[in-house]
Amino acid sequence: MPQANDLRKGRVIRYNGEPQLVMEVVHRTPGNLRAFVQAKLRNLKSGRSGEVRFSSTEAVEVLETDSKEVEFSYKNMDDYAFMDLETYETFELPASVVGSAKDYMAPNAKVKILFVDGKAVEVEVPSSVELTVTEAPEAIKGDTATGATKSVTLETGIRVAAPLFVKTGDKIRVSTDEGLYLGRA
Numbered sequence: 001m002p003q004a005n006d007l008r009k010g011r012v013i014r015y016n017g018e019p020q021l022v023m024e025v026v027h028r029t030p031g032n033l034r035a036f037v038q039a040k041l042r043n044l045k046s047g048r049s050g051e052v053r054f055s056s057t058e059a060v061e062v063l064e065t066d067s068k069e070v071e072f073s074y075k076n077m078d079d080y081a082f083m084d085l086e087t088y089e090t091f092e093l094p095a096s097v098v099g100s101a102k103d104y105m106a107p108n109a110k111v112k113i114l115f116v117d118g119k120a121v122e123v124e125v126p127s128s129v130e131l132t133v134t135e136a137p138e139a140i141k142g143d144t145a146t147g148a149t150k151s152v153t154l155e156t157g158i159r160v161a162a163p164l165f166v167k168t169g170d171k172i173r174v175s176t177d178e179g180l181y182l183g184r185a
Helices: 095-104
Strands: 012-015 018-028 036-043 049-055 065-076 079-084 090-094 110-116 119-124 128-135 149-154 159-163 171-175 181-184
Antiparallel strands (some): 036 049, 110 119, 128 171
């Protein structure tokens, strides 16, 4: 069984009986004390993250993972339908697995799904996506000199702050990390 020294960013381990994604790993050797590994873990079921200390020789259970690129097809009630790009099979995932990725998935968008032990646990979207503006209030003449913004609604239903020149029907790029306007598409 691997030791805590073998932990790497991106691996999935079982901690407290649940799958946890390793987000950061730091190996520390403080003075004349014993070495330890400090890791930032994110629970793949609840989404919570926290810092954990392991003894450097402590055994950890690394879970087998697989990542697959799929295409988002449509939303069906509380489930989201995806198509496997290799086999063209369609499958559905519940909203609890999709999480906040739903705000950035337009139909036909390509996303990655992380599978742990054959079960889908997380949907990963690219760092920026292109979405169509479905609702944008008209800009008021004279406000353009201050770099003002307005709140616009996108095709997925989320609202972002965009410059005053953005109109309904425009395609814009949005950061999926912070939900910020990046520019026109």
